[in-house]
Amino acid sequence: MNRMLLLGGVVLVGIATAASSLFTVHQTEQVLVTQFGEPIRVINDPGLHAKIPFIQTVISFDRRLLDYDAPGEEVILSDQRRLIVDSFTRFRITDPLLFFQTVGAQEAGIRARLSSVVVSALRRVLGNEPLLAVLSSDRARIMTEINRQVNEEARRFGVAVEDVRIRRADLPEENTQAILSRMQSERERVAREARAEGAEVAARVRAGADRERTVILAESRRRPTRCAARASRRRSASSPMPTSGTRSSSASTAPCRPTGRPSPRARPGWC
Numbered sequence: 001m002n003r004m005l006l007l008g009g010v011v012l013v014g015i016a017t018a019a020s021s022l023f024t025v026h027q028t029e030q031v032l033v034t035q036f037g038e039p040i041r042v043i044n045d046p047g048l049h050a051k052i053p054f055i056q057t058v059i060s061f062d063r064r065l066l067d068y069d070a071p072g073e074e075v076i077l078s079d080q081r082r083l084i085v086d087s088f089t090r091f092r093i094t095d096p097l098l099f100f101q102t103v104g105a106q107e108a109g110i111r112a113r114l115s116s117v118v119v120s121a122l123r124r125v126l127g128n129e130p131l132l133a134v135l136s137s138d139r140a141r142i143m144t145e146i147n148r149q150v151n152e153e154a155r156r157f158g159v160a161v162e163d164v165r166i167r168r169a170d171l172p173e174e175n176t177q178a179i180l181s182r183m184q185s186e187r188e189r190v191a192r193e194a195r196a197e198g199a200e201v202a203a204r205v206r207a208g209a210d211r212e213r214t215v216i217l218a219e220s221r222r223r224p225t226r227c228a229a230r231a232s233r234r235r236s237a238s239s240p241m242p243t244s245g246t247r248s249s250s251a252s253t254a255p256c257r258p259t260g261r262p263s264p265r266a267r268p269g270w271c
Contacts, residue, residue: 026046031059062107064092065091068115070114071086077126081130083172085168089161090162102156143166
């Protein structure tokens with residue numbers, strides 16, 4: 001019975017020892033083996049590997065593309081304009097040993113380091129560029145320079161930066177409100193000018209219509225007077241001298257002939 005217990009204990013210890021001495025490296029991982037906190041070797045090949053049990057420790061790092069979203073930072077451009085720049089970074093751990101020595105065993109530690117590196121590169125590069133260059137086709141050139149500077153500084157952490165991009169570049173809130181107020185004032189000025197021009201054109205049209213109306217009314221009042229005077233002269237010229245003291249009544253009833261162009265409101269053929 002004692003032998004069976006001893007044999008069972010030996011088997012359990014052997015299983016535990018074997019389990020602690022073997023480990024698996026996945027395709028998406030790279031492993032750093034340490035002994036009493038000191039790095040021993042780096043394993044990049046996937047598969048089953050062995051280590052000294054209870055002495056050596058395995059630290060895994062992701063070999064896939066990682067991302068870091070930086071918070072918005074205020075940057076002053078070369079033309080003294082202020083921008084709130086929101087960027088993101090794509091990076092990969094290429095040297096686990098250097099990463100462990102400079103950052104530590106946790107991948108979260110690199111994010112704080114990248115934050116200062118990216119912000120410094122953004123301020124250096126954008127500080128030499130005007131606002132129009134940031135918003136134009138020169139933005140690709142600017143991002144290439146930022147990516148180069150960030151990658152150079154990130155190499156000392158065992159990290160390769162694949163890409164740095166500006167997700168959004170906005171004006172500060174106070175500048176945005178000032179621009180909106182200026183745009184509103186400009187639109188109101190244009191509206192006032194348009195209304196003033198319309199009122200001026202309307203006044204000219206009304207004045208022309210009133211002048212034409214006055215001329216038409218005056219002409220209509222003068223035409224009957226001229227016609228009556230002309231008819232009276234014709235009657236006087238065509239009437240014979242009275243012999244018996246009686247006046248011929250035929251001249252007073254004779255219609256006058258039309259003179260010139262008749263008025264549209266007068267009866268055709270009559271003055």
